[in-house]
Amino acid sequence: MTEQRGLQEFFDDPATIATRHKMSASASEPVGQAELLALEPGAAERFVTLGLDYPERFGPSELRTAIAAKYSSVPFDGVLITSGLDEGLALLFTALIEPRDRVIVLTPCYPPHLLLPEWRGAEIVPWPARPENDWVPDLDELAGLLSKPTKAVITTFPQNPTGFMPDEAYLSAFLALLERSGTVLLSDEIYAGLPDGTAAPNLADRYLKAVSLHGLSKTCGLPGLRLGWLASRDEKMMGAVKQVKDLFNCYVPAPVAFLAGVAFRNETKLIRRNSDILEASIMAVEEFIARHGNLFSWVPPGAGTVAFPRWHGPGGTQALSDQLVREASIALAPSLCFDAGDDHVRFGMCRRSFPDSLAALEKFLSSAL
The missing domain is CATH 3.90.1150.10 (Aspartate Aminotransferase, domain 1)
Incomplete structure (x- = not known):
């Protein structure tokens, strides 16, 4: 048994x-520290002389600017750097989800997508992708689920573990459903970017009440760096998340921020x-x-x-x-x-x-x- x-x-x-x-x-093939530093002339020398005073709150401005530049309409203040995406998910559910809230979760999924709203006392409603439909989640089914008041929908595109990636027509129809209902979207985009030439969904650019979640673990091969981020145009949501983060740790370690900067410049x-x-x-x-x-x-x-x-x-x-x-x-x-x-x-x-x-x-x- x-x-x-x-x-x-x-x-x-x-x-x-x-x-x-x-x-x-x-995650992608892990990148070694020496391999990463070798991508940029002088980086290794600068790294060993790095100061270890208190860093800038919520991450270095240069790094947040680089992340904001990945989106067409997310402002600098709409970016929050997190310790991997696990912390980002925890911050979002702590700040935004309350007991008895209704949360629709695209499944199958990374288990914390289900466990975190459960921890917050929310009603979890699965939106299943099914093998008989080649793992394409049914939008008509989602429309039915959204007929009841819903606090948030959480998705992963590309989907973990199935690899489903919606095309433009699908994404447009999906976002139209959310627009009609006014439901918050938590869009986990951690797998976006591979293979080369595959456009990231960047749904924070396309829906005001969306938070895009991404990081350097899966596509860049830097899971040990623990560098993730949240991006959104919704000032109220991001303000609530920053308040929660400020209660615990609002700093990005200087060595992590330095190496992440090298990664972004050589992405x-x-x-x-x-x-x-x-x-x-x-x-x-x-x-x-x-x-x-x-x-x-x-x-x-x-x-x-x-x-x-x-x-x-x-x-x-x-x-x-x-x-x-x-x-x-x-x-x-x-x-x-x-x-x-x-x-x-x-x-x-x-x-x-x-x-x-x-x-x-x-x-x-x-x-x-």
């Missing part, structure tokens, strides 16, 4: 940590690096599934670093995942980690090691089935 675990529990399990092949990591190079890695992995998955269509099928991701292949083999993916950890030193997150049934797994494909890990999975399948 297998035990259902959450996503973070899966990654924190010592058995998972000890595996050789990590197939479900959602094109980082995105190109990680796009090459991602494209090689997607090609490897397509070839793998062509050989093993009896065991796996998938909807290729529209954008982002993750995909959600379906398992057609014996048993569920929780049992498969447990067996892979024990017998093949492979960490592959099952869909139960996302409360999304027991017949999918999450591929995290923007790692140089992913094609080799896929080969290890193929070797296991050939011997075990």
Whole structure:
């Protein structure tokens, strides 16, 4: 009998940590500090002489300006730097959501999208993307859900874990529904930017009551930097969030801000690096599934670093995942980690090691089935 675990529990399990092949990591290939500093002449020398006095409140103006420049209509004061996107989500739900508020959550999703409103005492209403619809969330269904008073809708585009990325027609129809209802949108865009040339949704530019959430972890390969941000044109919402952040920690550590500045100035190079890695992995998955269509099928991701292949083999993916950890030193997150049934797994494909890990999975399948 297998035990259902959450996503973070899966990654924190010592058995998972000890595996050789990590197939479900959602961030891009991590960039080393030396590699990052080498992108900019003189950066390494400036970094070691960096002062460590109190930094500017809410982050350096230069960094906030660089983030605001990613949007066409978000002002400087509409940007709030956070310690990764986890802090950003916590700040938003603390500031904006109250007990008995109704919150619609696009699912499957990053588990805190469900756990944080639950912690705040909100009524959680799932808006499910379904495999039989190629993971495209039904807008008619959303319209029905919005017929009742709703405090907020939270989405992820590109979606984690499915890789769904809406096209322009879909986004226009989606935003029209929100405009009619006047509902706040919390738009998690942390996976936007890969592969190279994929435009970010930047929904804060397109809807006044939207907050766009992004960061440097997934697309730039800097999850250890813990640098995220919120962007919005809604002054009242952002003021409420800043009040909450001010109660805890309104500073960005100077070393983090320095390295983030280097990343922003060299973002094109980082995105190109990680796009090459991602494209090689997607090609490897397509070839793998062509050989093993009896065991796996998938909807290729529209954008982002993750995909959600379906398992057609014996048993569920929780049992498969447990067996892979024990017998093949492979960490592959099952869909139960996302409360999304027991017949999918999450591929995290923007790692140089992913094609080799896929080969290890193929070797296991050939011997075990």
